[in-house]
Amino acid sequence: MKAFRSMVLVSSDPTSIERGAKDVYQAFQSEISAFGLDNEISLTMVGDVGRHDAAPLVIVYPEAVIYGPVKKEDVHYLVEEHLYKGRIASSFQAPVKELSGKIAWLSSRKGTLPAEQRIVLERAGVIDPNSIDDYIIHDGYQALANAITEMSPEDIYTTLEKSGLRGRGGAGFPTGTKWKFVRKAQGEKKYVICNADESEPGTFKDRLILEGDPHSIIEALAIAAYTVGADEGYLYIRGEYTIAQERVSAAIAQAREMGFLGKNIFGTDFNFDLHVHSGAGAYICGEETALIESIEGKRGEPRARPPYPTTHGLWGKPTLVNNVETLANIAPIIRNGADWYRGFGPASSPGTKVYTILGNVNLTGLIEVPMGITLREVIAIYGKGMKNGKTFKLAQTGGSSGSIVPASLQDTPMDFDSFAKAGVALGSGALLICDEDTCVVDLTKVLLNFFRKESCGKCNPCRIGNQRAYEILTNISEGTGTLKDLDDLMVLSDNLYQLSNCGLGQTAGAPIRDIMNYFRAEVEAHIRLKVCPTGICPMSGKRI
Amino acid sequence: MAGNGKDGNVVVAAVKVAVDRYGASQDELIPILNEVNREIGYLPGEALDEISRLLRVPKSHLFSVASFYRMLSTKPHGKHVIQFCESAPCHVSGGREVWLALKEHLNIDDDQTTPDGKWTLLTTSCLGVCGVGPVMVIDDDIYGNVEPSQIPTILEKYH
Numbered sequence: 001m002k003a004f005r006s007m008v009l010v011s012s013d014p015t016s017i018e019r020g021a022k023d024v025y026q027a028f029q030s031e032i033s034a035f036g037l038d039n040e041i042s043l044t045m046v047g048d049v050g051r052h053d054a055a056p057l058v059i060v061y062p063e064a065v066i067y068g069p070v071k072k073e074d075v076h077y078l079v080e081e082h083l084y085k086g087r088i089a090s091s092f093q094a095p096v097k098e099l100s101g102k103i104a105w106l107s108s109r110k111g112t113l114p115a116e117q118r119i120v121l122e123r124a125g126v127i128d129p130n131s132i133d134d135y136i137i138h139d140g141y142q143a144l145a146n147a148i149t150e151m152s153p154e155d156i157y158t159t160l161e162k163s164g165l166r167g168r169g170g171a172g173f174p175t176g177t178k179w180k181f182v183r184k185a186q187g188e189k190k191y192v193i194c195n196a197d198e199s200e201p202g203t204f205k206d207r208l209i210l211e212g213d214p215h216s217i218i219e220a221l222a223i224a225a226y227t228v229g230a231d232e233g234y235l236y237i238r239g240e241y242t243i244a245q246e247r248v249s250a251a252i253a254q255a256r257e258m259g260f261l262g263k264n265i266f267g268t269d270f271n272f273d274l275h276v277h278s279g280a281g282a283y284i285c286g287e288e289t290a291l292i293e294s295i296e297g298k299r300g301e302p303r304a305r306p307p308y309p310t311t312h313g314l315w316g317k318p319t320l321v322n323n324v325e326t327l328a329n330i331a332p333i334i335r336n337g338a339d340w341y342r343g344f345g346p347a348s349s350p351g352t353k354v355y356t357i358l359g360n361v362n363l364t365g366l367i368e369v370p371m372g373i374t375l376r377e378v379i380a381i382y383g384k385g386m387k388n389g390k391t392f393k394l395a396q397t398g399g400s401s402g403s404i405v406p407a408s409l410q411d412t413p414m415d416f417d418s419f420a421k422a423g424v425a426l427g428s429g430a431l432l433i434c435d436e437d438t439c440v441v442d443l444t445k446v447l448l449n450f451f452r453k454e455s456c457g458k459c460n461p462c463r464i465g466n467q468r469a470y471e472i473l474t475n476i477s478e479g480t481g482t483l484k485d486l487d488d489l490m491v492l493s494d495n496l497y498q499l500s501n502c503g504l505g506q507t508a509g510a511p512i513r514d515i516m517n518y519f520r521a522e523v524e525a526h527i528r529l530k531v532c533p534t535g536i537c538p539m540s541g542k543r544i
Numbered sequence: 545m546a547g548n549g550k551d552g553n554v555v556v557a558a559v560k561v562a563v564d565r566y567g568a569s570q571d572e573l574i575p576i577l578n579e580v581n582r583e584i585g586y587l588p589g590e591a592l593d594e595i596s597r598l599l600r601v602p603k604s605h606l607f608s609v610a611s612f613y614r615m616l617s618t619k620p621h622g623k624h625v626i627q628f629c630e631s632a633p634c635h636v637s638g639g640r641e642v643w644l645a646l647k648e649h650l651n652i653d654d655d656q657t658t659p660d661g662k663w664t665l666l667t668t669s670c671l672g673v674c675g676v677g678p679v680m681v682i683d684d685d686i687y688g689n690v691e692p693s694q695i696p697t698i699l700e701k702y703h
Contacts, residue, residue, distance in 0.1 A: 198672060199672075200670070201633055201669065201670035202631070202632065202633040202670065202674045203670075203672070203674075204674060204675070207672050238672075239578065239613075240615075240671055277574075278574070278575060278578060279574075279613075279615075280577070280578055280613035280615045280616055281615035281616070282614060283669055294574060296570070296571055297571050297572065297609070298605075298609065299608055299609055299612040300612065300613070356674060356675070358633040358637070358674050358677070359633060359636050359637060360636065360637070364675050366675065396632055399670075400631070400632065430633070430674075432633050432636065434636055438636055443632060443636065446630070446632050446635045447632055450630075450631055450632070450669055453669065454669060456612075
């Protein structure tokens with residue numbers, strides 16, 4: 001493929017067409033030629049980019065600037081300013097204050113930088129997600145064809161094992177090994193499930209993949225089904241992600257029509273079909289056994305493990321459950337080989353990782369970079385520094401179930417092993433960057449409030465432990481905490497970790513442990529001096 | 545649990561549409577509950593009775609499922625429902641102040657409905673649009689980068 005300096009996308013949904021998108025497109029064609037930029041700028045009519053109030057929209061990459069509504073008279077100026085002189089024509093930018101749900105995935109790409117390494121997000125925001133043709137032109141379904149017609153299931157899971165791909169849901173289990181377990185599990189009937197119940201606060205990478213490149217997940221699930229010997233699969237998508245559900249359902253229908261799903265795929269005896277299952281608002285359903293319970297029409301309460309889903313999953317059958325981001329890596333690995341994949345990131349966790357950068361930085365957004373980048377680099381390069389020149393204090397990594405990482409660890413490479421060695425967790429890829437005005441007691445209280453509400457209530461350590469920890473933190477934030485409270489918090493944190501049934505409870509105590517390790521003086525100030533050093537906590541003297 | 549003004553026939557009809565669409569089996573229970581909840585606004589007792597009859601699932605099981613998931617409600621809501629994200633990313637980017645402004649403007653607290661039945665205020669966990677936090681959702685409309693001063697203007701749009 002030819003390398004272009006910039007890429008211009010013009011929306012062509014019905015509203016855009018009605019408002020003259022085709023004229024805008026033609027104006028761009030002639031203006032780009034007039035400025036002699038034909039070899040530097042690519043121009044594409046994309047489909048519905050999901051926003052109609054400012055249609056027609058023109059999106060320019062790599063800056064990911066959204067202009068709209070664009071009239072054909074504006075095009076000369078836009079080409080001259082932005083594409084020729086390289087200045088963003090800010091007066092033409094689409095208003096961003098108020099967002100419909102559909103545009104959010106685009107605006108979250110405002111941090112896109114060319115230095116990123118995109119594997120799983122390669123096509124998101126570039127192709128028309130509603131067009132299977134677009135996907136096929138961009139190497140789509142090639143890996144599935146190769147896998148089914150030329151590779152044995154053993155070849156596939158061996159390739160994945162060699163690639164070193166580890167699950168991107170948070171736990172980091174080797175993907176090839178999991179596929180092998182399900183392949184070797186006894187049973188006529190098996191299932192594959194895509195876990196798209198992305199509810200980890202601060203994480204929306206899976207939504208971007210599903211909304212921007214739904215076929216990549218369908219293709220990966222079909223490869224997975226062929227490998228493990230399944231003929232039926234589910235995409236469990238959280239209930240709030242209605243656009244993702246629509247796009248995926250439409251993509252499944254297209255794939256069926258083209259024969260990539262259904263009977264005798266690619267003329268072989270391999271049959272496979274997919275269902276979309278909507279969640280109904282429960283964080284815990286991201287835990288794989290809770291997710292399975294939910295598909296079976298029950299409360300999403302995690303099962304006791306073992307037995308693991310690899311042998312006893314959906315309806316008691318062997319079941320493969322993979323996260324969206326993990327699956328998005330499959331087709332590229334099959335197409336390019338394990339060695340190619342090992343070329344990215346450190347040896348112990350190869351590949352790329354999608355991070356969401358949030359909080360008190362100048363530029364929030366979503367990036368895909370090789371594993372092993374450091375927090376300092378993320379803040380300086382992608383976050384464009386701390387907002388208002390403040391000082392970096394801590395990062396909450398991986399959503400609620402991750403860790404509180406102090407500034408002293410900002411040069412630790414972010415990969416599974418280096419973080420584990422430093423005693424913190426990488427989690428799902430959310431990076432909430434907090435400045436000096438953040439109070440650790442207040443932040444931990446918010447996190448515990450989350451766990452207290454999202455605990456399914458099945459086991460006591462989690463149901464009662466989180467509630468009690470929240471109450472103690474509330475008292476500390478009201479200025480009525482005691483030093484004994486700190487001992488109690490540590491016991492609770494330890495009990496949560498040791499005794500809870502599933503990952504939710506086991507990680508819920510982590511923020512407590514982290515603030516006691518790294519910010520004990522600040523917590524004690526709330527108790528000994530009755531002062532919140534950042535002035536955030538109410539300190540009103542009420543005890544609950 | 546009364547129908548709260550909802551005609552019993554309307555409820556039964558909504559259940560029938562949902563069950564016909566998804567099929568009368570337990571693995572379709574959550575999609576069915578989701579659809580009825582969307583149609584009626586909540587899950588009245590009559591709806592659970594009818595689903596129980598059609599799916600041959602005990603009502604106790606239905607209630608345990610209906611009360612578990614955040615998007616399902618067993619009690620009626622106001623005309624418009626505001627969901628405010630209370631997770632950490634929205635909280636540290638100014639969500640705390642917006643939440644206080646919302647409560648003050650409506651004069652109600654979390655999980656309450658205004659006396660005129662117009663607004664229900666709910667807190668929710670992360671909605672996955674953290675790039676533009678603080679975020680709130682009114683019915684199906686998402687608002688990002690909300691500032692406390694914008695609350696009256698945004699709410700005025702709803703009648």
